Structure formats: C-alpha cells, structure tokens
Amino acid sequence: AQSVTQLGSHVSVSEGALVLLRCNYSSSVPPYLFWYVQYPNQGLQLLLKYTTGATLVKGINGFEAEFKKSETSFHLTKPSAHMSDAAEYFCAVRLTGNTPLVFGKGTRLSVIA
Amino acid sequence: DGGITQSPKYLFRKEGQNVTLSCEQNLNHDAMYWYRQDPGQGLRLIYYSQIVNDFQKGDIAEGYSVSREKKESFPLTVTSAQKNPTAFYLCASRPESYYGYTFGSGTRLTVV
Numbered sequence: 001a002q003s004v005t006q007l008g009s010h011v012s013v014s015e016g017a018l019v020l021l022r023c024n025y026s027s028s029v030p031p032y033l034f035w036y037v038q039y040p041n042q043g044l045q046l047l048l049k050y051t052t053g054a055t056l057v058k059g060i061n062g063f064e065a066e067f068k069k070s071e072t073s074f075h076l077t078k079p080s081a082h083m084s085d086a087a088e089y090f091c092a093v094r095l096t097g098n099t100p101l102v103f104g105k106g107t108r109l110s111v112i113a
Numbered sequence: 114d115g116g117i118t119q120s121p122k123y124l125f126r127k128e129g130q131n132v133t134l135s136c137e138q139n140l141n142h143d144a145m146y147w148y149r150q151d152p153g154q155g156l157r158l159i160y161y162s163q164i165v166n167d168f169q170k171g172d173i174a175e176g177y178s179v180s181r182e183k184k185e186s187f188p189l190t191v192t193s194a195q196k197n198p199t200a201f202y203l204c205a206s207r208p209e210s211y212y213g214y215t216f217g218s219g220t221r222l223t224v225v
Binding site: 043100 | 122146155171203212214217219
C-alpha cells in the first residue's frame with residue numbers, strides 16, 4: 001500500500017522567508033511524486049513532478065522539490081515567499097501502472113506581510 | 114482551449130434527493146477521476162474510469178454512482194444513500210502516457 005503524510009496542516013511564513021512544506025511517502029516500489037497547489041474554491045494545479053532521473057525537480061512559481069529515497073521524502077521549498085503563494089498545497093504519490101494518485105491531507109500556507 | 118469543465122460550480126439540494134454533477138473534458142484524455150474534498154481530509158477517491166464503459170470504485174464509493182458512456186464525459190451522481198454529501202467535488206483526467214492529472218474547478222455541493 002502507498003500513503004502520503006504531510007507534516008503540518010498549517011504553515012505560516014513571513015514574506016521573503018524560506019518556504020518548506022514537508023511530504024513523506026511510503027511505497028514498496030519506486031514512486032512517482034507530485035506537488036499540487038489549490039487556491040480557494042478552485043481545482044488543483046500541478047506545481048512539479050518527479051518520475052525518474054534528476055532528484056531535484058524545479059516547478060512553476062519558483063518552487064522546487066527534492067526526492068530523497070533514503071528518507072522517503074519529497075519536501076517542497078521556495079527560497080523567498082510571496083503573498084501570492086498563500087494557498088493549500090498537496091503532495092501526491094503514484095506507483096507505476098494505472099493506479100490512481102493518493103493525496104496527502106494538504107498543508108495550508110499563510111504568508112504574513 | 115482544452116480543459117475540464119465541471120458544472121455547476123455551486124449546487125444546493127434537499128436531503129434525500131439524488132443529484133448529478135457534470136464533468137466534461139475536451140483533452141482527449143483516457144482516464145477520468147472523481148475526488149471528494151473535505152476540510153483537513155485532503156482528496157479522497159470516489160470512482161475512476163480508465164476507458165469508456167468501464168469504471169472502478171475508489172476508497173469512498175458508497176452512496177455514489179458514475180457512468181462513462183463517452184470518452185469526454187464522466188458524470189457523478191450523489192444518491193440519497195450518501196450520509197454526508199455536503200463537500201467540494203473535484204473531477205480530474207489523465208492521458209494514457211502521463212501520470213499527472215488535470216483538474217476541473219470543482220463543484221461545491223450543499224445539502225440542506
């Protein structure tokens with residue numbers, strides 16, 4: 001079975017500070033990993049994904065994530081938070097094949113001016 | 114532009130009534146999915162379909178039904194058997210060769 005754990009349901013940072021959103025997964029096979037962002041009353045938008053290859057993945061809006069197999073982690077970072085980054089962020093995992101994505105419970109990011 | 118359209122955006126229904134949520138995509142994607150979102154619980158899979166005329170139950174299928182008669186359409190019916198239907202419902206799709214999803218903008222269902 002696969003599962004995703006996002007540490008911290010709510011993270012608050014100051015504008016210009018580092019953003020770090022944590023995601024750990026469990027999977028018996030090499031996973032495909034995703035980060036999505038959701039703004040209020042909207043659908044989810046793909047930020048970045050890891051499938052194979054380079055373990056440091058760059059996404060949209062200045063976000064990046066690093067796949068660390070030894071730590072079973074895929075944490076999302078951004079060097080400098082902007083007010084527009086305030087949203088909910090979801091980590092998701094998928095095995096190879098056609099199994100559906102499994103999502104974490106989400107982390108709400110607040111950015112303080 | 115291609116995308117996924119969910120309608121309506123807001124839906125109100127009386128308790129005990131069935132209601133159908135629409136999901137249409139013009140991306141020529143093979144697979145389609147329905148998720149339910151509740152505060153603090155993330156996204157939970159209701160049903161999914163890999164091809165036309167075939168679908169599988171997800172983790173919380175009880176009280177829901179779907180059909181997939183056309184590649185473009187994957188409507189979700191919330192039946193009166195669903196004990197707590199008030200939630201935000203998200204539809205997504207995926208092409209055969211890619212693992213990431215494209216999401217619709219969601220339907221917020223409120224049962225009163």
